[in-house]
Amino acid sequence: MSKPPSHDPRRTLTLRDVSEASGVSEMTVSRVLRNRGDVSETTRERVLEAARNLGYVPNKIAGALASQRVNLVGVIIPSLSNMVFPEVMTGISEVLEDTGLQPVVGVSNYLHDREEQVIYEMLSWRPSGLILAGVEHSDASRAMLAQAGVPIVEIMDVDGTPVDSAVGISHRRAGRKMANAIIAAGYRRIAFLGTHMPEQDTRARKRLEGFEEALAGAGLSLVDREYYAGGSSLLKGREMTQALLNRTPDVDFLYYSNDMIGAGGLLHCLDQGLDVPGKIGLAGFNGMELLDGLPRQLATMDACRLEIGQKSAEIIAGKRPDGVIGGEVIELTPTLQLGDTIRRA
Amino acid sequence: MSKPPSHDPRRTLTLRDVSEASGVSEMTVSRVLRNRGDVSETTRERVLEAARNLGYVPNKIAGALASQRVNLVGVIIPSLSNMVFPEVMTGISEVLEDTGLQPVVGVSNYLHDREEQVIYEMLSWRPSGLILAGVEHSDASRAMLAQAGVPIVEIMDVDGTPVDSAVGISHRRAGRKMANAIIAAGYRRIAFLGTHMPEQDTRARKRLEGFEEALAGAGLSLVDREYYAGGSSLLKGREMTQALLNRTPDVDFLYYSNDMIGAGGLLHCLDQGLDVPGKIGLAGFNGMELLDGLPRQLATMDACRLEIGQKSAEIIAGKRPDGVIGGEVIELTPTLQLGDTIRRA
């Protein structure tokens, strides 16, 4: 295609190489490559051709240092395999796409220590903003975030005090809402199945807390609970459900901490020929579209993942309509989908 | 906790601030913070305390520019919602964890143009290496990669000519293997259901090509095919399967391009009371553990995702046992799992 580069191939190219090849100053090359400032059309073309021929790729490290601007936005999530987060990412990318900002993903594995490291690592690249899941962080993390001097958006959860901005839902309220719907449908012997969550998944815990609160309000309490560790899958859901049903055969509702294990439970119940939702109801959390094709539609609650991603990115990009600068808390309202696993009035 | 910082809070902290606060030179601070070179224990502690009090976070941009070293590894994948890639990421992170390298994810949305942009963007940060999915790239992309001067690993697929190293499976061979198993089980009227993949998913296409090759070798050809666009889900699988069965009721095997739609198809067939695998067999691709709890285990083929991630990271980290430097091609062999949806001899 293009002429082979004439420079020493071992050395990496710099602006100077392009400048020499095109006969203008480095500054002019820089202007052309960034599309900034006035450059005559002829010069522009000459420079672009030289850059193309050489195969020059700018060094953003130097550029960022000189300009004190970095077009990166750090996104810190607990896990990639959770499927919730890829969808949030989609929302983020969507919005950032036409802002010149680029998301950079870090994974904390639900560990606060690990999160702290990732925050430190990210901040050391001086990103234009940081989006991170949850409002619970180590003291050191909060201190770093508060000092960072860039917009910080905590997502997924608004039950707590954010460092700066926050976008999410109230998981406590979500739990209450689900509980109320279940109670309203006449279920009384309700059990919970979910992550073993000492510190792990705070949001699941908050949902459960809200759930139990609402039960208590109706004079009820959980008749049994079953925890598991590790990734969620259909199989896990089946196993847990079987275990629980063996132990407490007379439950009439199974509340799962997420749709995946809920779906597993549903399959198990159907296999057993149980009357769903007549004798036993089920509900999960998350509104996983993925699972739409199951024999029955699992009752669930949408966590507004896409919207959370979008709104958080808008905050970072300074795109919020009202021109607010920081400290904004956006609470979204999850919709309850009764599906086919909670009986209707 | 710590004393409030005494510097102007608007300005971001630099080494100099820590140096002044601790009464040593910037260089010594740098040494302490990077844990490099000899520093007396007392000095070290003094510096660390000063840094902690101030809440100093090093500027890696400056550091990278000065040292010409960047501890970042670019990973470019087509999509996060595919579930295949998160698992690859897990393998990568696992290996990079104790090398001081940090993965940075970019998403190409299965578009070569977009991929080219992401490659350019990533290379402009001068990462220590690049891992990217597939061996098909635009000419410009290949040129950039070849010039980059850092290890490049193309993953998932080895049917093609990699720029540098590659780790993956032969999708063509995988398709053939599956076809042969299906033929051996006595199925004859075989249909394909999968992504509408003009350019989209090259690997799915290669599998199909291999599949059809093997059919042809046995004097067979696909009796029907059904394509879809968009993300895969159980529901999509159901719909496609229904459409295909309506059109061609006498098929005896359904070969899906991935497990998710395969699972949807399986649910549909079971709903319809079809005799699986007696009258009709099904197979997918990917070995999604996620789906393990389905009523029947779908026949599938493991794509070695975790291992691909690990091996590719090892190459970047220079950890390959044999000390090979580059240009290594590692072909992994996917295992066929017959599950419950291909009849046994």
Next chain:
DNA sequence: CCCAGGACTGTTAGCGCTATCAATAGCAGA
């Protein structure tokens, strides 16, 4: 008591790019 050598700390130059301002040219209006 002197000096080699180790342990520790400091000084000097950039890394490759961009912000800023200066310089030059070209051209219309006074």
Next chain:
DNA sequence: TCTGCTATTGATAGCGCTAACAGTCCTGGG
């Protein structure tokens, strides 16, 4: 012709950090 602008290009000075080398001080052997 001179002035005042605009359009275009260049020169200079860092951005915050680290590599490389240059001390400085102290210790033990001769």
